[in-house]
Structures are given as C-alpha cells and as structure tokens.
Amino acid sequence: MAEARLVPRTPLEDMARPGRYGLADGPAGVLVQERADRVLASVIARHGQGGAVAEAVRSAFSLDLPPGPRRIAARGVAFTGVGPDQWLVAAEGDARRDFVARLGAALAGRAAVADQSDGRVVLEVSGPRVLDALAKGIPVDLHPAVFTAGAAANTLVAYIGVQITRIGDALVYELMASRSLAGSLWSWLATSAAEHGLELRQPRRG
Amino acid sequence: MAAIGQALRLSSGGQIDRGRALGFTFDGQPYQGFSGDTLASALVASGVRLVGRSFKYHRPRGILSAGGEEPNALVELRTGARREPNTRATLAELYDGLEATSQNRWPSLGFDVLALNGLLAPVLVAGFYYKTFMWPAGLWERLYEPMIRRAAGLGRAAAAADPDHYEKAFAFCDVLVIGSGPAGLAAALAAGRAGARVILAEEDFACGGRLLAERQEIDGRPAAQWVAAALAELGALPHVRLMPRTTVFGTFDHGTYGALERVADHLPVPPPHTVRQRSWRITAKRAVLAAGALERPLVFPGNDRPGVMLAGAVRSYLNRFAAVPGGDMVVFTCNDDGWRTAHDATAAGLRVAAVIDARPQVAARVRQDSVGRAILGGRVVGVQRGRGVHGVTIVDADGRRATIACDLLAMAGGWSPVVNLTCHLGGRPVWDEARAAFLPGPLPPGMRVAGAAAGDLTLARCLAAGAAAGAAAAEELGFKSAAARAPRADDEPAAITPLWFVAGAGKAFVDFQNDVTVSDVRLAVREGFRSVEHLKRYTTLGMATDQGKTANVNGLAILAEASGRGIAAVGTTMFRPPYSPVAIGAIAGHHRGKDFRPTRLPPSHAWAAERGAVFVETGPWLRAQWYPLPGETDWLASVSREVRATRAGAGVCDVSTLGKIDLQGRDCGAFLDRVYTGMFSTLAVGKARYGLMLREDGIVMDDGTASRLAPDHYFMTTTTANAGKVMQHLEFCHQVLWPALDVQMVSVSDQWAQFSLAGPRTRDLLQKLVDRQHDLANDAFPFMAAREITVLGGEFARLFRISFSGELAYEISIPARHGDALIRAIMAAGAEFGITPYGTEALGVMRVEKGHVAGNELNGQTTARDLGLGRMMSTRKDYIGRVAAARPAFHEADRWGFVGLRPVNPAQRLYAGAHFLPQGAPATEAYDLGYMTSVAYSPMRGQWIGLGLIARGPARIGERVIAHDPVRSGDIPVEVCHPVHFDPDGGRMHG
Amino acid sequence: MRIDCPYCGERGSEEFSYLGDADTLMARPDADRPDAAAAFHAYVYLRDNPAGRHRELWYHGAGCHSWLVVTRDTRTHAITVVISAAAPRAAGGRG
Amino acid sequence: MRYSIFSLIRQAFRGHAGWEPAWRDPAPQSEYDVIIVGGGGHGLATAYYLAKVHGITRVAVVERSWIGSGNAGRNTTIIRSNYGLPGNTAFYEWSMKLWEGLEQDLNYNAMVSQRGVINLYHSDAQRDAYARRGNAMRLHGVDAELLNRAQAREMLPFFDYENARFPIQGGLLQRRGGTARHDAVAWGYARGADRLGVDIIQNCEVTGFLIDSGHVRGIVTTRGVIRAAKVGLAVAGNTSRVAAMVGLDLPMESHVLQAFVSEGIKPLIDTVMTFGAGHFYISQSDKGGLVFGGDLDGYNSYAQRGNLPAVEDVLEAGMAVWPGLGRIRYLRQWGGLMDMSMDGSPIIDRTPVAGLYLDCGWCYGGFKATPASGWCFAHLIARDESHPVAAAYRLDRFATGHLIDEKGQGAQPNLH
C-alpha cells in the first residue's frame, strides 16, 4: 500500500474543464489559466522583527520587501504584502525546491512561516476584455495607471475573499482565493466573462 | 389586425430614423413607430390618447410628460415571465415586436367598471379608510381588506422566476457627471479635456437632455449638431466613459453612487450571454449633478384628462420625435417658457388657438404674434372632454368665461430643479422665491450642481455653469484645465409668477398617480395633518411610482396656502433613493439561485459525489450528509449503517471544514491561556487538548482543540460554524488587547484536508498508510497525541489522536491537493477492516451517543457550567469571559443544565425542540423546565436518545418528565439520564 | 461608506466588520481589581453611543486583517481619522 | 367626532367641511403630572393608557418633530408574538391581544391585518430551533404551527424550492401575526389620547432635565421649561442622547435599519414571510407596495439613512428566495434609528433618577410591542412598579446576568 503514489488534484480540476465558455464567436475576450505550479507560504514577522525580516529576505532572496500591498519578484520568488508585516510568498520553477523549508530557515526566529501551497486556488487572468470582466466583481480601481504592475489587493469578489495582483506590465492578473471556494470563484468569473467569451486553458501543474 | 398608421407623425425633422420602422402592440392592437421612438412617442404619433387608468378613481389618463417623471402612462411591458408592471411608456425605448398592455382597468381600458369609484369619490377622500371598515371587527381580514387590496395596486407582476440575468459592476472615476444636457456635456468636456477620468451617465438612450427637445442654437448651429460634436469629442477622450441608458439612482456615503444601466431593455430579449440590466457602484472623487429640471403641471379642474400635457413635453414630442400630440392647441402657462411651446407648435404647423398666461403682463420678447390669441391674466377653469379634450373653459382677467375649442392643452407650471441626488445624504433644498423653485441646499461632499438642476434655466447659463463645474472639479483633483471659450447660446427668457392652483368646480389633481386633489390637501390640513410629512402620509401625495416628481411642489404650495405659511416654512418631504424605481433583480446581480452565496467544498467532494453522497448545506459548506447504498431508501437506514460500521470496524469522515489556525511565537501559550478557559501554556509538545472559549460576557463561544507542535508552535481547530468568528476574535485579542505578545497567527483552514478515522480497527488501517518509522501503538501514540508524520512513502501529514465519536479515533491532515487521493487510499487500505465513509448525520449520532456538545448546545445562551463543562474553567488565571461568567444569574440553582434523555417507551421517537414539563403538570409556561437540544436514533442502543437543558440539570437524573412538542409530535414521557449514552467510561476511546 | 485602511487604502465598508466604541473596548479592565464585576459590566455593556464624533473599532477581515480605530461622525458618517488599533497604542486611546 | 361609515357619508354631503383635527395643537402648559418624551407609537400609547387605564390625564407628550416621524413611521409593520424566551413571550402576546381589539378601542382603523407570519427554515437545526420556539409559544397560549415544505409551498407558491443555495424546508407559522398600518397606529393613539385630555406637543425638543436631589422635576425644551414629577422616556433610537442629558450610560447602541417599498402591484403575497437563510422579510401593503427589509447596516448611526451594501444584501436575499421579484422595481428606501440593546431585548424600568422612567431597547422589533409597551410603561409610571408581563425588562439585568438574548449573540448589538 505504502507504494501507492498520491495523485495531486488542483483546486479547479473538479470544477471546470478547459475550453471555451460564454460567447463562442471570435477570439476570447478573457483568458484564464489555473496556476497550480507555485509553492506558497505566509510569512508574518515576529513581534518587532519587521526590519529583521526585511534584512533576511534581502540577503536570502535579494529582494526588498514591499512595505505595502505590492508584489515584488525575482528569480522565481515573489513576495506580496498582505498586511502589516505580513506577506504571501510564492515560488515557482526551480525555486520551488524545498522552498518552505528554506524560507523557514532564512527567517528562523524572525518570522512565522506557514505553508499555504494547498490552501489557495490561483487563476491567472488576461485577455483584451480582462478589465471589463474583472470590474464585475473586483471593488478596487484596476485602472492600469492606478493599479500598476505589482499592485496587489486583498478584497472581496462576490463574497469570496480574494487576493488580486497585477503580475506584470501587461494586463495580466492573478486571482487567489481559498481552495474550497474555487468552484464559486470560477462561477463568478465565468459568468462575468461570458459576454466577452472566455477560454480556460490547461492548468499549469507543479 | 392591420397596424394603425402614424397619422400624427411629421414628415421631417426629429431624431427618429424613418428608415427603420418598428412594429408594436398596445392592448393587442398593432401599431408602428420608428427607431428612436419611445413607446410614448410612438403612441402619440399613432394618435393614441388614452393610455391608462388612475389608481383610485380609475379616471382615464393620457401621456403627461416625455420623461421619467411620467405619472400616467404606465403599462405592463412584455408578457409571461418577462412581464414588467408599471413601466413608463415615456422611458421605454421602442423595439420591434414590443408588446404593451394598459393596467389597472377591467374589463378594458375604454370601459373600466371601477370608474364607478368616481361616483363614490365624495366618500373616498384622503384617509377615508381610517374612519371606517371597523365593524364588525372580523370582517376586516375576510371582506374589507381583500376588497381594498384587489382594487389597489397598479400592474400585475409576473409570478414566475425572472428568466433574465443581471450583474453588478464597479467603476471608479475622478468626476462623475450626472445628466447629459448642455450643462452635463459642458462639464464632461471641461473635466475630460483637463485629463480627469470622467463618467457621463445619462438616463435616456440619447444624450443631449433638453437640447434634443428644443429648437435652440449653440455657436450658431442647431443644438443637435453641437451635441453630436460634443459626444464625438468625449468619445475620443480615452479617460471618458459615456454611459447612456444609465440612471444614477442614489447618492451614498463617501462618493459612492448607485447607477442602473439598462443594457438590453431596448431589445425584445437580451442576446445570449448578455444581461438585461447591470447595476453599477460608482466611486467618484467628485460629481457634477446636471440632472436638469422637471416641469410642473398646473392645478385646475380637469387637469388630468387625456389631451392635457406638459408644455415642455409637447416640444419634446414635436421636436425630438416629430410626433404631434394634437392639432389645435391651447397653452396655459404662468411663465415665459410656456410660450416657447406655442412658437414651436406654430413652427411645426399646429394651430395654436390661444396662449393663456396667468400673469397680467409678459415681456414683448416672449410674446410674439405667431401664437394665436393671447389671454393675459387668464386661467383655465375647466376642460371639455369626450374621449379626449374638446376644448377648455377659461376665465379672463376680467372674470369673463369663455370656451375655446382645442384638442390639446399644454400646461406650463414652471420648472423644478432635479435636486434629488443632493438630498440622499439628508440635505434639504431651499426655497427660492424669485425662481419659484427649490434649489439644492447643503451638498454631499464632493458634489457640485450645474445647469437647470441648480436653478439656472437658460441655455447660455447651463453651458457656462456646466463648463465651470467640470473644470473646477478637475482642478480640485490637481488637473489643469485650459480656459476654453464657453459656447455661445441664448439667454432665453425664463421669468415666472407661480400659479399654484385654480379654484373651480370639479376635481383638480395635484398628484395624478395617487389621485390626490386640492380638496384632499385641504381636508388633511383641516384634520391637523399640517406637517408636510403628515400631509404626504395622510393623502399619499408623492408616494406613487413617480414619487411626486411633478406633484410635490404644487402640493406643498397648496398646503402652505391652506395652513397660512410660506412655502419655505413648509419645506419639502424627504427625498430618498432610488431616483427612479430600480428592478430588484438588477441590484441582486447574479446572486440568486445557487449563486446567492458562495459554496465551500471540502477536498473529498468529488469523491463523495461519485459515491452518490447526499449533501447538505452547513453554513458556507456543502458536506456529505450520508452515503446511501443501493437498496437503502431511508436515510435512517444509511446513517445507522454508517454508525454501526464505524463502531464495529472503521469509519471515515471529511472534517476539513473545521477552522484551522496556525499559531507561532514565544507567547502562544500565554495567549491561549487568555482566550481559552483552560491552561495551554502547560501543554506538552506532541499533545492536543480540548479547549473552550467564552465570549467576554461569559457565554460559551466555541470549542475545539489546540495541539502543541513545537514549543512555540500551536495548531488550533475551531468548529466549522465559528471558524471566521474565532479568527476575528483572536485577532482582536492579539491586536487590540495584547499587542505586545509575540504571537503570529494565520488561518490554514484550506491548506489541510482533514479526515476523521474512527473505530476499533483504525489503528490497523492507519498502520498501512503511515510510514513505518512512526509508531502508532497505544503507548507511543496515546490518546491526545499530536504529531507530524509521513504517509505513503514520505508525504507530509499530521496525525492527531482525537475522538468525537468516542471510538479509538484519529484525525489525519494532509496538504489539500492530496485530500482526494488520501480518501481513496484510506478506502482502499480500509477495505479489509470494513471501512465505511460516514457523513454529518452519523457524526451527529455518534456525538449525541457520547454526549458531546455541539452547535445546538453552543447556542450563544449557555455557559460552560450549563453544559457541564464548569471544570474546564481554570481558577488560576484570567481569561476572556471569566469575570462576567461569575454573575449571579449564571449560578442560580434552577438554571437549565445539560443532561441526556431517553424515551420511557423505547419505541418512541424523540424530537429536538420539545420542552420539558413535570409529569402531570399543565402545559403552561409556569412549568416549563427546559428543552431538548439534540436527538438521534442510536443504533447502538436501538432507540432514540436525546440531549437537553433542564432546570437543575444533572440533579434530575433518573426523573421522568414529559417532552412536550405540540407543534410536531405531542407529548412523550422521557427519562432524564447522564448525557453519555454509550460507552460511559470511555474505554473504547482509550483502547 | 469607504474606509481608508492605513495598509490597504480606501475600501468599501462591506470588507470590514464593526465592533463598536473603541475607547471602551480597548480598555479591558484588570480582572483582579476589587470592583472587577462592575468594571466588566461597564466594559462589556456600557459603550459610548454619541451623536457625533465616535471612535470605533473596525476589522478589515476581507483585507489585511487589521483592527482599526476609525473616527467617524455618527450623524453624517464623515470619517476623519483611521489608524491601526495595534501597538503603538492608538493615539487618543485610553488603554 | 366619532369615526364611522355614517359620519363619513354625512360629511361627504357637506364637502367634508365638518371634520375636526384628529388631535389638538396645544401650547405646552407649565406643569403636568406626567410628561412623556417622544411622540412615537410607544410614547403616544403610554399617554393613552395613562389617561384611559390609570385616570391620569394631565399628561403631555413632547415630540421634537411631527408625531410618528421616528421609527413608528418607518417600520415594516410586522406584528407577531412568536418569541421563544421566558420574559418575552408573555409580553408580546399581551401586545397581540391589545392589537386584536385596538381599532374598536381607539375608534380608528389601523388596518390590523392578521394575515399570518411565516419564518422559513432551511436546515434541520433551524427547524428544531423553531420547534423550540413554537413550543414555547404554545406553552404561553400563543398559536404556532410548524410547517413542512409542502405546507410552506402551498402558502408561498412562487418561492424557490428547487434551485436554491439554501433550500426551503418549511416554516414556523403564526396565523395571528400580520401587519398593521404604522402611521395609523401613531395617529390613532394620538387622537385617542387627545380626546382624553392629553396634550400632544409637536416641534418641541427636549434639551435637558430639571433634577433636584436625585429627583426629576421637569424638562427643558426648545419651547421652554415644562415641569412634572414624573417623566417617561420613549425616544427609541435617541435614547442614549437623551439619557446622556442626565448622565445615564445605557447598554445600548443606535444603529440604522433600512426598509424598502416596491412600486404598487396587484396582490401577490398575502402573508408576512421571513427568509431564514439570509436577511430578508417581506409583506405586501394594502396599497400594493411590497414592503421589505433585512439586516442592520451594522454600525452606529444617527443619520437615519443607510448605504448600498445593506441594500444589496437585502435584495439579493429577496431574489434568492423569490426569483419572481426580478422585474419588480423598488421604489424607495429609508432608514430608522434602532435602539439596539446589548441582548436584543427591551428595557421598561425605573432609572437611578427618581421619577424618571425608561422605555427603550426595542431594536428592530418594537412596532409590534407598541400597545403592550404603552400599557406596561403607563403601569410603571402610574404605580411605580413593573407590570407583570414586563417584569423581566429590567435595566440591571446586564449586571446580574438575567439576559434575554433570543439570538444568542451576546453584547454585540449589530448582530441581534
């Protein structure tokens, strides 16, 4: 028995099949891809250790921790501010390897680190009509000049707590919500993008 | 039936597309109109005068206005499940195939039986119903009320579910401009040119406001050309968003505006994937209200007859829609603007029989001779009618009566600025005597008002004020606006001497829709309803679907006169959102049906669905309730099987829904000591402990376990129901009460799939899954042990020896991606031990058998002592709720305490919610001893068992009482027993 | 309403949960004081309820999870100050 | 003049010229035996019963605005006595009994309509909680029926039973519950009290109290000082404000609750319905408007108006339970100031100031209490002792722990 491998499932896997949704003609206005290829961890500075955490992150990952709700990334590691002295850290590609353990070691005594890799559904959303679709739920101003590259916000979409991050200069956004809400998040997104046509791509797995 | 032609359509002019004819029906009769029409304008062009019946007297009514203020022309639009009652014909954009029906009449619009109410009119005065229908008392619900209810109401709503879809959206801008008349367009241009993000919202499907209805010029060219150029320029500005068909319906706090976009109402049905309407929440740093002004009717006998129309509306129909509301017109006015209607009508080829101006003098500039007879200082005192207007009776300045034949009476009572949106935060408009209008009072933060909405009635001033407001709003936000030349336009005359009502015989209507007359207002005053708000409520003036847009100012002016006060002293009634009525579906957006609220699914959901589990909504979660097997038709059979199998061998249940909180830091122990009643700082690493949390008022809030994974690392579970509440509470305790403690906490509820494995064979089962190096023997992994382990060859997991079922039991956690695989692995590994998945029902049965408290007992009314958990309240430390829990009432001897219950006759079923009475006592509250909190059929005992709260609690064990359940099962004798119904010494759990 | 969270920026009030009078709720009494019963009665039940300026606790549960002290006029809903309720002690607070 | 169909017809022939004011508009006298502060339903009912039951007629009701301008004039008119806790049930049932004879007593048609109140349930636990409540009602002699799904569907056929996020499983029905016309209740009591000699003084705001060695002697108002040895406060959402004038801290917060009315439509629903899985309740007024509401906005407020999130919450719940509402338009929304007590139940009691009495804490449920509140408050003021059915509504219950917390939410007023 012990040799049976556990086959992981992505949060969206049982909720939606890749394919075209909503308006069927023309190019899809909204493109969605599930990103199940990231290791995630929450980092909370210990009492009074915010500065020390920043230093440790600088030396371990060569990143300057954002003080506010922003994402900063390099070499496959991204720190996103989610609260005062709190970050959600994502690692992808080669950086995934033992990432939570490495992070824990780098921040030992300075921050609490907790693995959250399985706790979230992560959807990367883009496409020519992405802002129109997102406006149907995201109650923050996503105007490209306001919600600039790297901007992040924790907020509510259709009563679902989400973290939205603009992950680059292009209009590409990452939506993160609790894993158990993947189906509801998808239902909102698919409905909101229906008039523009939505294409759900194959998930990216880790 | 052949379509009735558009006999009253001008051959040229207007903003309609004569190339696109549209067919529609009204009361089943086919008609035609053009693209660009409203239903109202198409009816006008087709010569339809009678469009509805009034609310109370069922008087025939025609179209009064050309906009959203319409009180009369309300129709049922569409049919079947899409039927929309009370739709204003004046706002309904015509589409091909439109079906409209008149309402509030029987059997037909032309012959309405309830028009007999007109005969009863002398009795049916304001508030008559407060004075009668009282005898005999029993007849109210049986006779009078049903009769009133059937007569009241307007259109018929569809009973069926609305087949269309709706959505919500959020928008942000620097400057929100409300209204696209000259003031709004100028404001949007000024702010947009300065670089501000502008939203221009317009209720109408066409932008331009009054400019669409007037024959005015701007910069020397027809206003329509200026509008087109302005829209083109705005459309080209990247930061400007034009939103036609969008009504801003409410002003809310801090720059929040509610708006309703009618996305597909101008189409027969919404195209696929398109919503019918979209509700917007607009957050604007600044707003310019340029909502214009609404014309007031004049109040004189017969003013409600079909064929009596607002003068400005006549211009709209002529100039915008090229539709002719009448051939022979009389204008009745008290201000300069009324004369414009006469001029425009003449220009359109109508005969203007007379202009009757109540003022003795009128500037020569206003009065030109193209308009037929001019009667200054005159009044209309009656309307001759058949099906429509035949003529008017007038009294001239010298008191001479005369009759003038006509088929259209245009009335111009002056203009009321649309101040509604300035008042939604509580501001009150102020009366301006010179302009005879209420002007905006204190404004909501960030709002400006421009144009006719601010009382600036002339075009030149509207353009200038709009531009100034737009520029100022942008400049306040740091944008630089280049000084632009204001467009040139007329300062058309706009003098007024208000005329509030004309005395005479016959009903003079103030509120057309609610049939409120001058005599109703006076009666109310006579009876002491002198406050304007009392007047409104007593007469219902202004309470109909138009909210008195055309009626209120006239009404309160008559009140002022009748009560000997000035209009300023009387004031207005409160303005409230929505500015115009909003479909409930639109505000709900897509939150209906299954999408009313999100659904959380545990990691085993897909697997459980494959097995045919029956699911149940528990708070935000959908959980497996039981897993029926083929042949099982009764839920009780399935649940009992699950319990038996678990207690006999092994059962598994997904408990991932529990709240899970990761706590790290030096002071976690100290922190938990303060939030739990028990001690946690002394908990050994590798152990778990049951914990009870109180609210600060001493009542139990939640229970759960906390495990110590490392000296400065704890893992807490909460109940499913209270997960969010507990997290918030802990954050409060940490951030607000004890911020100096070194505690870091984060919810990891979704990170872990967690399964409860219960039953005597679970150790054997686990042994097959857990990697060999972890010793699960009773000594090595005793009751309440908590460890990090690996399973299935190195997969990280956590194992807790915790039991809710009273069996040898474990909870195993694994990162959620493996939840599905783990449950399958457990099932495979457990086959030889008879592994059985069990759902929330069996979970509940086992906890009742074991006498554990859960949601039904932790109901926000019980203390730890009530629940028999008093020993968990440490006396060695302070904790949340400790002091309040010591209040005298919480220690009274006859407080309801926690016990078990069994039916005296083991064949009888128990019901939760039954109250306890002493045997033989009468069923009155004086003997109420408590109630049954939970029940279950215990397959282990072969009978129903219960838990409950009863006065003096455990002291009653052995007593028999009655479980009194008159709403369901009647009386059942029960015996009070210990709450632990099964395996009282807990041997199985420790085994 | 829109609350300007010091961390997240301005957000709709539906992202927050309301608790009430900050000056009372932040000053949890010492359980060992001789008049603890009276002090806790006041702490738990007697919150300030003015028509006017009110310092009150809000929790940004859908955002950064901060507890905030919001100064708001209960007649107009105008918000003048928003600060974190965590250390250093919210300025003007009692505790 | 007595109201009846005959007087109405008589007046119809005279152009209704003979009607008198429903209540006088007297100037305040310098002294009364009792002053009631607050011309809402409760204050007016108290004055009426003081005069009628206790023979105390030198009474003034002092109202800062027009009578009924507060919650009396802005509530959703539901009357019921379906409470579950001892302390509440008997009181609300007494109120229901008074409603049942009110119109004949007052000679005013307040349109008391016992069309039934249904609370829907959506889970077994909720069903059992309603059974607990229904049984408690029956023990108090109150009518209560537990409906199953089929029975609920028969009464409310349009609702979503199949596709709902929280399917309807049944309901708790009180047939004697229903509605009454809110304004008419205030006006009827005002007229009744006035006819017994009570002075109803509008546009007269209380700004202070005369207190002498711990005893109240009168009030200071915007229309001068008015003396009385007994003063009763019935100012609902403004209680904390007024109590602060005598230095009284009360276990209370003022919250905004919004309500809504739709455009008038032909009869669609003839009972009062409460949705158990969201914040929504609805009934249809005799005029045809659907009157509905939901949860509090959730923060302290004296603004008497609310915000959009609460509107959305209510309308979403409405659509969830009744998807046929989609195309019906809501016409108006407004707010009221709720005197939310810390356990969700009212206070009718003396205060530490002798002669000053308190009637408050009605939360969003005090309209139905209007008759009994007036009855019991009058009793307390006249006799200086609590009426038996209101004996539990003590001010010191928070200190002693004798809470009456129907919802089990504790000291968190916005959750009650």
Ligand SMILES: Cc1cc2nc3c(=O)[nH]c(=O)nc-3n(C[C@H](O)[C@H](O)[C@H](O)COP(=O)(O)OP(=O)(O)OC[C@H]3O[C@@H](n4cnc5c(N)ncnc54)[C@H](O)[C@@H]3O)c2cc1C
């Ligand atoms: C939206 C809404 C819906 C509701 N729905 C229901 C329902 O369906 N069923 C139900 O039972 N209850 C309901 N209620 C609650 C119910 O309306 C109230 O509990 C009840 O009306 C309060 O009693 P009252 O009528 O005396 O209060 P009010 O009418 O508020 O009377 C208090 C009066 O005191 C006056 N006042 C205040 N300060 C002063 C001062 N300083 N000097 C002089 N006068 C002053 C006020 O102007 C006011 O007129 C609802 C309330 C609201 C707001």
Ligand SMILES: NC(=O)c1ccc[n+]([C@@H]2O[C@H](COP(=O)([O-])OP(=O)(O)OC[C@H]3O[C@@H](n4cnc5c(N)ncnc54)[C@H](O)[C@@H]3O)[C@@H](O)[C@H]2O)c1
């Ligand atoms: N001379 C007179 O007596 C007189 C009187 C009144 C008006 N006027 C003329 O009327 C015009 C007034 O110009 P203006 O720009 O102030 O007003 P306007 O009436 O031209 O435009 C107002 C626009 O706002 C829209 N609107 C109103 N409320 C709205 C809401 N809540 N949401 C979205 N849209 C809404 C209306 O549909 C309308 O299109 C001028 O041309 C003026 O000459 C003249």
Ligand SMILES: Cc1cc2nc3c(=O)[nH]c(=O)nc-3n(C[C@H](O)[C@H](O)[C@H](O)COP(=O)(O)O)c2cc1C
């Ligand atoms: C039961 C009830 C029914 C109502 N029906 C209507 C109505 O049909 N039309 C209307 O305009 N307002 C209606 N209202 C709302 C009142 O106009 C008003 O908004 C409410 O009494 C609050 O007062 P305010 O808005 O002046 O503050 C109703 C109010 C209640 C309580």
Ligand SMILES: [Zn+2]
């Ligand atoms: Zn925040």
